Amino acid sequence: MDLTKPIDVRLLPMRRRHLPAVMKIERDVYPGPWSQGIFVSELNQKLTREYLVAKAGSELAGYAGLMMCMEEAHITTVSVGRAWQGKQIATRMMTQLSFSAIRMGAEAMTLEVAASNRKAQSLYFKFGFHPEGVRKGYYAETNEDALVMWCRDIRTAGFAERLRSVVLGIKGMTRGFEAPCAPPYESTESAQSAQSSWSAQSAQTGRG
Numbered sequence: 001m002d003l004t005k006p007i008d009v010r011l012l013p014m015r016r017r018h019l020p021a022v023m024k025i026e027r028d029v030y031p032g033p034w035s036q037g038i039f040v041s042e043l044n045q046k047l048t049r050e051y052l053v054a055k056a057g058s059e060l061a062g063y064a065g066l067m068m069c070m071e072e073a074h075i076t077t078v079s080v081g082r083a084w085q086g087k088q089i090a091t092r093m094m095t096q097l098s099f100s101a102i103r104m105g106a107e108a109m110t111l112e113v114a115a116s117n118r119k120a121q122s123l124y125f126k127f128g129f130h131p132e133g134v135r136k137g138y139y140a141e142t143n144e145d146a147l148v149m150w151c152r153d154i155r156t157a158g159f160a161e162r163l164r165s166v167v168l169g170i171k172g173m174t175r176g177f178e179a180p181c182a183p184p185y186e187s188t189e190s191a192q193s194a195q196s197s198w199s200a201q202s203a204q205t206g207r208g
């Protein structure tokens with residue numbers, strides 16, 4: 001596969017069979033990786049969790065997840081294999097998680113990110129997250145501080161518009177597992193082009 005070209009990506013609900021590939025990325029990109037047991041436990045909490053994987057061809061290129069807590073969606077992980085970084089895979093996964101958060105009833109999304117992780121922070125800024133606090137020494141393995149970022153008012157037309165413009169900026173096709181549920185996906189020309197680069201199929205038919 002030519003990695004300099006835009007790529008097509010399929011987003012699928014994470015299943016146990018994905019965990020060997022997930023763990024390979026997890027151990028490679030984090031100094032304090034989650035254990036496989038943590039992923040299994042997360043996948044078992046079906047009512048409050050949403051985990052997805054991104055596939056490029058037959059390869060699992062990344063994964064992401066959220067945990068619902070009252071009306072807040074906590075983004076628990078966003079991870080892309082080193083070979084696949086810079087191909088808008090995290091952007092697509094965050095878009096899908098935003099759709100899921102809205103569907104699951106969230107009013108806001110929040111996450112922690114290492115203070116030095118500028119790349120991830122730029123990703124989150126694109127979705128409208130802002131730092132609202134610091135957790136000192138949050139990451140035990142490095143003793144690094146975490147920024148606590150929030151993206152509020154995700155059920156508004158303003159946020160829907162933001163998502164639309166993110167989708168329009170994605171090069172290559174994305175097949176998500178849930179239709180955009182936010183209002184601006186209507187009949188404007190730009191909305192049609194957003195739809196043409198992002199298609200949805202039901203979670204039940206998705207196979208990793």
Ligand SMILES: CC(C)(COP(=O)(O)OP(=O)(O)OC[C@H]1O[C@@H](n2cnc3c(N)ncnc32)[C@H](O)[C@@H]1OP(=O)(O)O)[C@@H](O)C(=O)NCCC(=O)NCCS
Nearest residue numbers: 029078079080085086087088089090091113119120122123
């Ligand atoms: C952070 C991470 C998830 C980004 O994944 P990715 O698929 O490469 O990200 P994308 O290609 O979708 O890029 C998203 C945004 O990140 C920023 N970004 C991407 N690559 C960058 C780079 N090399 N330098 C600076 N910013 C960068 C840009 O703002 C980009 O948006 P743009 O393309 O509209 O400018 C990925 O690098 C990763 O998995 N890192 C290790 C794990 C991690 O740190 N996860 C976050 C935990 S909070």
